[in-house]
Amino acid sequence: MVRISNMIAVLCLFALALSGCGDNGLINKAVIAAAKSAVRSRLADPETAEFGQVWVSHQEWGPALVCGYVSARDRLSGQSTGYQRFVYAGSAEDTHLEEEFDDRLRFEATWDEFC
Numbered sequence: 001m002v003r004i005s006n007m008i009a010v011l012c013l014f015a016l017a018l019s020g021c022g023d024n025g026l027i028n029k030a031v032i033a034a035a036k037s038a039v040r041s042r043l044a045d046p047e048t049a050e051f052g053q054v055w056v057s058h059q060e061w062g063p064a065l066v067c068g069y070v071s072a073r074d075r076l077s078g079q080s081t082g083y084q085r086f087v088y089a090g091s092a093e094d095t096h097l098e099e100e101f102d103d104r105l106r107f108e109a110t111w112d113e114f115c
Contacts, residue, residue: 028056028064035066035088038095048073052083057115063090067115070097085111 032054040046054068066088072081084098087110101107 031056031064032066035068035086035095038088038092039068039070039086039097041092042095042097042100043070043072045073045075055115059114065089065114067111085115087111087114 035054036049036051039051040049043049049070049072052069052071054066057065057067059065068086069083070086071083073079074081081099085107086095086097088095096107096110098107
């Protein structure tokens with residue numbers, strides 16, 4: 001009887017741990033991994049990507065967004081581009097790097113609203 005109650009207690013703790021991680025921890029990690037892959041696909045030299053702070057920004061509408069900073073090397077010069085901001089909205093096509101915006105104010109507005 002003691003073994004069964006111990007097993008039930010362990011299973012309950014395991015289920016509780018998973019439910020606590022499932023909503024935020026594991027899902028956020030998966031979304032961040034997808035975002036990093038999408039950001040790399042948009043860089044000139046994706047193998048050199050180094051990520052700074054990256055976080056999930058949950059919206060009341062639509063998918064969670066991922067915001068963060070990435071640095072990579074320029075393929076031609078081999079020099080670091082320095083950190084730039086990015087916003088990921090669920091796909092590579094909906095991933096926006098700061099350097100891609102001709103209108104800096106538009107990127108600033110996007111960053112301020114969603115990140």
